[in-house]
Amino acid sequence: MGFTDQETVALVGAHGVGRCHPKFSGWEGKWTPNPLWFSNEFYKVLLGEVWVQETLAETGRTQYFNADRSLIMLNTDMELLRDGEYRKWVEIYAEDRERYFEDFAAAFGKLLELGIKRDSRGAVQIGK
Numbered sequence: 001m002g003f004t005d006q007e008t009v010a011l012v013g014a015h016g017v018g019r020c021h022p023k024f025s026g027w028e029g030k031w032t033p034n035p036l037w038f039s040n041e042f043y044k045v046l047l048g049e050v051w052v053q054e055t056l057a058e059t060g061r062t063q064y065f066n067a068d069r070s071l072i073m074l075n076t077d078m079e080l081l082r083d084g085e086y087r088k089w090v091e092i093y094a095e096d097r098e099r100y101f102e103d104f105a106a107a108f109g110k111l112l113e114l115g116i117k118r119d120s121r122g123a124v125q126i127g128k
């Protein structure tokens with residue numbers, strides 16, 4: 001999809017808001033203690049908790065829980081710790097919320113505009 005490692009890490013930090021619903025995806029739980037608050041909390045939680053893999057009896061989905069089972073990570077979230085280049089950005093965003101906001105805005109704008117062509121004045125080109 002043409003995203004850099006840095007943009008990928010910035011986008012997945014959106015999992016700091018919202019939650020998983022067993023009836024929709026088969027996964028269960030929230031990523032952060034304040035899932036209605038957009039911040040860099042996803043990265044702090046990812047780095048700061050001890051994660052244990054578990055398979056949910058009800059849905060058969062495998063995911064990760066922290067020690068008190070109040071927070072979760074998906075396998076794709078855990079990849080951000082396993083890969084050195086991803087992990088570098090996790091650490092940067094955990095430390096620097098303003099940097100995260102800037103980089104998320106740029107990467108999310110790119111995601112929203114995927115496939116859209118504009119002319120030199122910025123007007124959207126339809127059907128070209």
Ligand code: HEM
Binds near residue numbers: 015021025
């Ligand atoms: C590796 C890529 C990704 C995977 C595998 C993934 C997977 C998931 C899954 C399984 C859920 C739970 C759905 C449910 O049960 O309702 C979810 C929720 C969510 N995802 Fe992602 N996601 C990815 C990337 C993203 C990106 C790029 C964004 C936004 C920039 C995003 C934003 C969200 C949000 C906000 C929720 C919560 C939705 C809710 O509370 O109903 N995710 N994601």
